[in-house]
Amino acid sequence: MAMNYKEEDGHHNSGVGPGPAVKSKKPDNTAFKQQRLPAWQPILTAGTVLPAFFVIGIIFIPIGIGIFVTSNNIREHEIDYTGIDSSSPCHKCLNASWNSTPSCVCVHNFTLDNAFESNVFLYYGLSNFYQNHRRYVKSRDDSQLNGDKNSLTNPSKECDPYRMNLNKPIAPCGAIANSMFNDTFRLYQIKEGAEVEIFFTKKGIAWWTDKNVKFRNPAGNISDLKETFKDTTKPINWQKPVYELDPNDDNNNGFVNEDFIVWMRTAALPTFRKLYGLIEKNDAAYAALAPGNYSLHVEYNYPVLSFDGRKRMILSTISWMGGKNPFLGIAYITVGSICFFLGVILLIIHHKYGNRNNSADIPN
Secondary structure, three states: OOOOHHHHHHOOOOOOOOOOOOOOOOOOOOOOOOOOOOOOOOOOOOOHHHHHHHHHHHHHHHHHHHHHHHHHHOEEEEEEOOOOOOOOHHHHOOOOOOOOOOOEEEEEEEOOOOOOOEEEEEEEEEEEOOOOOOOHHHHOOOOHHOOOOHHHOOOOHOOOOOOEOOOOOEEEOOOOOOOOOOEEEEEEEOOOEEEEEEEEEEEOOHHHHHHHHHOOOOOOOOOHHHHOOOOOOOOOOOOOOHHOOOOOOOHHHHHHHHHHHHOOOOOOOOOEEEEEEEEEOOOOOOOOOEOOOEEEEEEEEOOOHOOOOOEEEEEEEOOOEEOOHHHHHHHHHHHHHHHHHHHHEEEEHHHHHHHHHHHHHOOO
């Protein structure tokens, strides 16, 4: 019996005689729905697989060595100043609170054996601090941070319980802003028994898009931010309001303060570092930090013992690939070596057994 063309397309008639066609779940008889489209499937042979392994190995190993050597040439010095050890200079500061005044000051003396030739980046580091927690990440008001007047006096409910304080809206609101890092660093070089302060800049430490697009002060009297924020109050754990974050630069206050912007970009991992300042190399004939003795003065405000955290100060140079990170170079070398080793093993197997398989296919 001949098949009706509608049956071939997946549509069946209800039976004898005319009548409405009964819908079927069978897909239409098309190349796409019946999976008859042209396809390409690689045929893995010794002639295609072996060269691929060797090429990957030859390319990846030199790249990995170059990245690893570059990373090792980056100068870095790290100081853990948490102060849990009773012999630590910061041990007496452990009970300092978020908004303690005056701050407890501890001093760390250290030695740099090698010169830091280029610009030096000063970071602070925290451990066991989960900035990636879902509720913590949501606890902010981006409209308020972008200078919206309505959000300034009526923050988002996402900021709760750091939305209102003393019947006034908090600016900036939310758990991220409330937990902002507030230790202060001063760095000195010890020359002939005297301490000479090394100055660093706070400008340019935040992303350009954050500084110029995402964070803006509310419209108003730019020269008098106190008046602009008069109907708000500071976050609970802050020592001073947002318009006094930088006493030395009026253009670095309010929501556009770069320390604040850096903190508000949450970290993905519980152990992280954030940029605190930049020591610029002003004279090409001299290193940014020469070998010698140095002293770090820390105004200890930020408590970490409640969450078993640690605090660090890091001095580091950078290269074309960023900061010190040997992992990427090791990963390239490992993958390249494995591919090259597998290529050699497969080449030996092919040389030993390949001809035997070909001869077995030849009929007598």
